[in-house]
Amino acid sequence: MRPFDHAGARRAAVFLLLAAVACRTSAPSSTVASMTRTPFGTTPAGEAVELITLTNSHGVELRAMTYGAIIVSLKVPDRSGTLGDVVLGYDSLAGYVKSSPYFGAVVGRYANRIAKGKFALDGTTYTLAVNNGPNALHGGLKGFDKVVWQADTAHTAQGNRVTFRYLSRDGEEGYPGTLAASVSYTLTDANEVQIAYEATTDKATPVNLTQHSYFNLAGSGDILGHQLTIHADRFVPVDSTLIPTGTLAPVAGTPFDFTTAHAVGERINASDEQINHGGGYDHTFVLNRPDTGLVLAAVLQEPTSGRRLEVRTTEPGIQFYTGNFLDGTLRGKDGVAYARRTGLCLESHHFPDSPNQPNFPSTILRPGETYRSRTTWTFGVDSSTAR
Ligand code: GLA
Numbered sequence: 001m002r003p004f005d006h007a008g009a010r011r012a013a014v015f016l017l018l019a020a021v022a023c024r025t026s027a028p029s030s031t032v033a034s035m036t037r038t039p040f041g042t043t044p045a046g047e048a049v050e051l052i053t054l055t056n057s058h059g060v061e062l063r064a065m066t067y068g069a070i071i072v073s074l075k076v077p078d079r080s081g082t083l084g085d086v087v088l089g090y091d092s093l094a095g096y097v098k099s100s101p102y103f104g105a106v107v108g109r110y111a112n113r114i115a116k117g118k119f120a121l122d123g124t125t126y127t128l129a130v131n132n133g134p135n136a137l138h139g140g141l142k143g144f145d146k147v148v149w150q151a152d153t154a155h156t157a158q159g160n161r162v163t164f165r166y167l168s169r170d171g172e173e174g175y176p177g178t179l180a181a182s183v184s185y186t187l188t189d190a191n192e193v194q195i196a197y198e199a200t201t202d203k204a205t206p207v208n209l210t211q212h213s214y215f216n217l218a219g220s221g222d223i224l225g226h227q228l229t230i231h232a233d234r235f236v237p238v239d240s241t242l243i244p245t246g247t248l249a250p251v252a253g254t255p256f257d258f259t260t261a262h263a264v265g266e267r268i269n270a271s272d273e274q275i276n277h278g279g280g281y282d283h284t285f286v287l288n289r290p291d292t293g294l295v296l297a298a299v300l301q302e303p304t305s306g307r308r309l310e311v312r313t314t315e316p317g318i319q320f321y322t323g324n325f326l327d328g329t330l331r332g333k334d335g336v337a338y339a340r341r342t343g344l345c346l347e348s349h350h351f352p353d354s355p356n357q358p359n360f361p362s363t364i365l366r367p368g369e370t371y372r373s374r375t376t377w378t379f380g381v382d383s384s385t386a387r
Contacts (some may be wrong), residue, residue: 052153054185060379065093080306086217166181180201184196200367217305231296243352313348327339
């Protein structure tokens with residue numbers, strides 16, 4: 001007779017307890033968590049686009065569409081409980097199709113820049129479109145932000161989830177290999193958006209995916225008064241075309257030291273060569289990483305609304321971009337002109353130009369491997385404890 005499996009029984013008991021807790025967290029709710037899919041227009045090429053709306057039991061709402069896997073709006077409470085949209089974007093598909101600096105989009109196949117639009121891999125040189133000064137930026141002329149993804153929705157133990165899938169063919173935008181990519185957004189009852197990317201390929205290729213939402217936790221105005229902490233002792237210095245010089249520099253004693261909270265605007269006009277190159281902040285920070293897995297990368301707080309965002313990621317870096325290229329010509333939601341620095345991005349990814357930088361962590365995905373990357377955005381108000 002088999003001896004009684006005490007460990008197994010304990011595991012089963014723990015599982016039942018966790019399952020009960022999971023059910024319980026969604027039970028006492030002011031609203032009912034829901035998920036809907038609605039048509040959201042048609043691209044100029046005639047492809048139908050859908051909008052998926054996820055809500056949680058606190059009324060937090062994330063709307064994302066199949067075009068670019070774009071997060072169109074994200075409504076979270078301020079300290080008095082009033083929901084406000086904290087991301088820049090447009091009211092309709094047409095705005096995104098016409099002209100968008102990657103508002104809310106998933107950027108790929110390679111987020112950020114590749115110098116001169118060229119890289120060599122396994123003895124072959126690949127040429128990409130040069131679409132940003134002398135360099136390739138954000139996946140090319142028609143990157144992942146401008147294609148229509150397939151959507152699946154699911155109610156999961158963590159919360160309502162939408163998963164977008166896109167098959168990028170071999171040679172698309174100059175990249176080698178057919179890449180099957182997916183990104184999912186899960187909205188939890190802890191007011192957290194969990195972002196998970198996966199990709200596989202049939203030929204070696206660089207892959208670097210990110211989420212390009214522009215945050216404004218006040219919902220309007222500029223972002224200069226937001227308080228930011230970035231858990232990075234080093235950053236990636238760049239040349240005047242925003243290509244890394246190849247070294248990693250300490251932030252100590254520079255305007256890039258966000259190891260303790262600083263207002264975004266406090267040092268943004270400093271006479272500093274790196275600030276000049278970016279026209280503000282447009283740099284990758286090298287995250288302090290005591291271990292693998294999710295680490296707290298950044299904390300953003302907005303004093304007036306009290307809203308707070310914590311960003312955690314499995315990536316080695318985070319691009320802090322202060323919307324320096326916004327110039328008031330784009331009219332976004334409700335016709336608001338998006339002036340310079342009215343939104344900021346915290347793009348978790350690998351370092352720019354990694355395919356040409358032998359000392360940077362590799363971004364090459366090979367057949368048989370699975371690219372996996374996770375980032376979470378946890379929203380709260382200023383009483384939370386993480387620093
Ligand atoms: C990234 C880049 C910026 C800019 C924006 C989009 O954040 O680093 O230089 O290209 O995307 O405008």
